[in-house]
Amino acid sequence: DVHLVESGGGLIQPGGSLRLSCAASGLTVTSHYMTWVRQAPGKRLEWVSVIYTGGATYYTASVKGRFTISRDTSKNTLDLQMNRLGPEDTAVYYCAGGPNVLYFDHWGQGLLVTVSS
Amino acid sequence: SYVLTQPPSVSVAPGETARITCGGNNIVSRSVHWYQQKPGQAPILIIYYDTKRTSGIPERFSGSSSGDTATLTVTRVAAGDEADYYCQVWDTSSDHPVVFGGGTTLTVL
Numbered sequence: 001d002v003h004l005v006e007s008g009g010g011l012i013q014p015g016g017s018l019r020l021s022c023a024a025s026g027l028t029v030t031s032h033y034m035t036w037v038r039q040a041p042g043k044r045l046e047w048v049s050v051i052y053t054g055g056a057t058y059y060t061a062s063v064k065g066r067f068t069i070s071r072d073t074s075k076n077t078l079d080l081q082m083n084r085l086g087p088e089d090t091a092v093y094y095c096a097g098g099p100n101v102l103y104f105d106h107w108g109q110g111l112l113v114t115v116s117s
Numbered sequence: 118s119y120v121l122t123q124p125p126s127v128s129v130a131p132g133e134t135a136r137i138t139c140g141g142n143n144i145v146s147r148s149v150h151w152y153q154q155k156p157g158q159a160p161i162l163i164i165y166y167d168t169k170r171t172s173g174i175p176e177r178f179s180g181s182s183s184g185d186t187a188t189l190t191v192t193r194v195a196a197g198d199e200a201d202y203y204c205q206v207w208d209t210s211s212d213h214p215v216v217f218g219g220g221t222t223l224t225v226l
Binding site: 035037044045046047050058060061094096101102103104105107108109110 | 154160213215
């Protein structure tokens with residue numbers, strides 16, 4: 001069985017930084033296409049970032065230059081470093097993975113990030 | 118970047134058939150994937166490669182694609198099918214490769 005478990009969320013003041021981590025079991029993060037998707041309260045899914053098996057990374061425009069996606073092969077985790085956070089980043093963040101470039105068949109349970117003073 | 122358009126909501130009576138559309142330019146040339154998200158839960162993949170059902174998904178759920186529209190069809194709709202449904206494609210030609218539709222809320226009357 002595959003399990004993805006996010007950690008690192010919480011309440012952070014505007015302008016602050018937070019690092020999310022997604023621990024994977026039953027799946028190797030370097031052999032899957034891994035992504036972060038967020039959902040603001042009452043809103044729809046929004047894709048945030050993806051890292052390909054080869055290491056290429058992509059970001060949605062609103063987080064480019066502020067967020068960094070990475071993998072920790074020793075821990076088999078997917079990480080998201082989030083800097084210069086604003087209220088618009090408040091959301092539940094999901095990590096997800098897929099065996100190829102096209103879709104994501106494994107999802108974490110989600111993690112709430114609240115940016116507020 | 119590529120845009121996917123879904124109706125915000127679809128309502129059907131129990132036992133009827135729900136059709137949720139996902140519009141995109143020449144979407145038939147892309148693989149479309151569908152996710153179901155129930156309140157308070159993470160999304161789950163239900164249909165991939167346009168028509169393939171994920172293991173454990175009832176045969177009542179099916180997908181199709183033609184021209185500029187992909188469709189998720191749910192037959193014999195039950196109360197437990199109430200959820201948000203999202204289509205998704207991969208746009209390899211842009212730096213925004215993962216594209217979700219805006220989502221459709223299926224309400225069982």
